[in-house]
Amino acid sequence: MPASDSILVVDDNRKNLYTFTRLLENLGHRAVCVGSGPEALQKLLVEEYALILLDIQMPVMDGFETARLIKAREKTRNIPIIFITAVLKEEEFINRGFKLGAVDYITKPVAPFLLKNKIQVFLRLRRQEKELADLNSTLEQRVKERTAELQDSNEILRREITEHRRTEEKLARLVEELESKNTALAKADEAVRELNRDLERRVEKRTAQLESAQRELVEKAHKAGMADIAASVLHNVGNILSSVITSGEVVRNNMVSSKLHSLTLANELLQQNLHRIEEFIMTDPKAGKLFNHYLSIEARLKKEQQKNLEDVERILSKVDLIRDVVMAQQDYATGGFQPEMLQLEDCVEDALKIQEGDIRIHGVEVEKDYHPAPKLLVQRSKIIHILVNMLKNAREAMQERKRIKIAIEEKKGFVYLKISDSGRGIRREHLKLIFNHGFTTKETGHGFGLHSCANAMNEMGGRMWAESEGEGRGSTFYLEFPRERIAV
Numbered sequence: 001m002p003a004s005d006s007i008l009v010v011d012d013n014r015k016n017l018y019t020f021t022r023l024l025e026n027l028g029h030r031a032v033c034v035g036s037g038p039e040a041l042q043k044l045l046v047e048e049y050a051l052i053l054l055d056i057q058m059p060v061m062d063g064f065e066t067a068r069l070i071k072a073r074e075k076t077r078n079i080p081i082i083f084i085t086a087v088l089k090e091e092e093f094i095n096r097g098f099k100l101g102a103v104d105y106i107t108k109p110v111a112p113f114l115l116k117n118k119i120q121v122f123l124r125l126r127r128q129e130k131e132l133a134d135l136n137s138t139l140e141q142r143v144k145e146r147t148a149e150l151q152d153s154n155e156i157l158r159r160e161i162t163e164h165r166r167t168e169e170k171l172a173r174l175v176e177e178l179e180s181k182n183t184a185l186a187k188a189d190e191a192v193r194e195l196n197r198d199l200e201r202r203v204e205k206r207t208a209q210l211e212s213a214q215r216e217l218v219e220k221a222h223k224a225g226m227a228d229i230a231a232s233v234l235h236n237v238g239n240i241l242s243s244v245i246t247s248g249e250v251v252r253n254n255m256v257s258s259k260l261h262s263l264t265l266a267n268e269l270l271q272q273n274l275h276r277i278e279e280f281i282m283t284d285p286k287a288g289k290l291f292n293h294y295l296s297i298e299a300r301l302k303k304e305q306q307k308n309l310e311d312v313e314r315i316l317s318k319v320d321l322i323r324d325v326v327m328a329q330q331d332y333a334t335g336g337f338q339p340e341m342l343q344l345e346d347c348v349e350d351a352l353k354i355q356e357g358d359i360r361i362h363g364v365e366v367e368k369d370y371h372p373a374p375k376l377l378v379q380r381s382k383i384i385h386i387l388v389n390m391l392k393n394a395r396e397a398m399q400e401r402k403r404i405k406i407a408i409e410e411k412k413g414f415v416y417l418k419i420s421d422s423g424r425g426i427r428r429e430h431l432k433l434i435f436n437h438g439f440t441t442k443e444t445g446h447g448f449g450l451h452s453c454a455n456a457m458n459e460m461g462g463r464m465w466a467e468s469e470g471e472g473r474g475s476t477f478y479l480e481f482p483r484e485r486i487a488v
Contacts, residue, residue, distance in 0.1 A: 005123065006047065009033045010040040010066065011055040011084065020053060020110070027116045037066030044076050050126045051119060053106070055084045056097070064100055071101040078129065080122045082106055171195070266293050339460075341375045342383070344408050344417055344481075351387035355395070362402060364395055369407040373415050376481050382456040386464075389449045390419050390477050396442075397423025397475070413483040420476040426468035434466060 007029050009020045017033040024031040032049070034040050038061060040052070052070070056063035063083055071077045080103040097105065104118060174195075269290060273280035281287045345368075352359070352366065359366060394404050398421055407418040426434065426441075433439045435454040457464040461482060468475035 005050045006030045006032055007051045007053060007119065008040060008043060008049040009053045010035075010037065010058070010063070011053075012036060012058045013055070016055070016084075016108070023110065023112055023115060024119075027112070027119065029119065037061030037063070037069070040066055041069060044070065044073070044079075049079055051122050052079055052081045053084055054081050054102075057085070064096060067097070067100040067102060077101070080126060082118065082122070084108065084110075262293070262297065266290055266297070339377045339379055342378055342380060343375050344373060344383075344415065345370045347380065347383045348387060348406055348408070348417070351384055351391055354384075354388055355391045358395060359391075359404075362395055364398070364402040364404055367403065367405040369405065371407075371409040373408050373410045376415060378460050378481070379456075382460060386453040386456055386479065387419075389453050393449070394419060394421035394423060394475075394477075397421055399424070415481045417479040417481075418476055420474060422474045425471045425473045426466060426475045427471060428468075431466055431468065435464070 007024055009017060009024070009031050011017050011020065011033075012035050014035065017035065021031045021033055032043060032047070034043055036058060040054070043049075054063045054067060058066075067081050067083075070079065070081065081101055082104045083097050083102050084106050086108045103122060106115065106118065269286065273284070273287075348368075358364075391404070395402070398404075401422045403422045405418075405420045407416075407420075409416055430439075430441060434441070435450050437448065437451040439451075454464045457479060463480050464478065465480075466475055466477050
């Protein structure tokens, strides 16, 4: 049992301490026993306790004074105290204990069943209080982070307002100067109006440029994803074609060394002796060999035919695989940006088809753990882009024990897709940086892949994060989709 679940027993009677120790140990709890209030205070300075059983009637420092000092210290004031007394006295005596912070009384002799129930109740309350405190701490951290973000936004807005005011002040000074010149009042007024019109045109032009740049960036990001996937498709198709060529060469060699040629020679020999077939059979020793050859050639040709059929089937299966890879890429390329009701495992299978060649060549073992999950309202192109990127990163991170596990499950209103690898892992300080634009741990990386994946998840209403126990211990990437994105 951890120290945080230990129970401190305070009683000046050693027999009572022994009795409580046995009772608590029989109930499965760790008991720390002391014989006085000062000893109890010393224990509380060095160790944390989940509950205190405190005898009231003790010499030097009674239970009430000990409880008062415990509650006066911030670190120990929240530890529940159960007073132990030989008999419950008048109401004022009881109220004094509760005012000092006691949560309950136990009378001697102690009933084990009653003690067990009370301890379990207060330990459970203690754990719940600790969990609530941890939750509050997490919430406070999130509030601080959000406050910092809002402060940054306010600072940017303040700077923009200040710049706008400076511009307004410049315009006001210009107007004042123009108004001071009575002879040029009309021209000055027109000039100001023209300046305003020009400013509006510039704002409109700049707005149009920004909108165009945004559209261009989105299109480039999509094309970059398509280019990565297309390159992967071409690479995998090339690997498969190499296998097809090898199988084709085997079929060709089989045909060149076919037993059909020996059958042709046998037929020629028979054709030459058809006019004297009886004499040929009776007198020519080649006749016996010829007929033995005819009897054996059937089995050889059947075996040869079977081998050729197997090689042809192998070629056809590779061609089907090429077709599947190309079709998966076409589905991605034509998916566009329109949300669709999709099954996550279908998207995973499409991504695996695109990466099939590299996965097979590098000897990567893929384990799948698909649990029932509803369809999601997502964009096919973005999902495929994310999955291909994650599979590619996982494969490149592994040198030995090349194993990828893909899991899908629905949990507490969310659908999760998890991809784990047995690769080199991620340093703790890099876990949050890897999604920043331009950050990479690869020598030839550009720091755009994971950044674009995270942005794509945010655009689809989900989120993405990574976990790793450190270098050499693999890593796991998570995709989370909220309930409101689930198709009903």
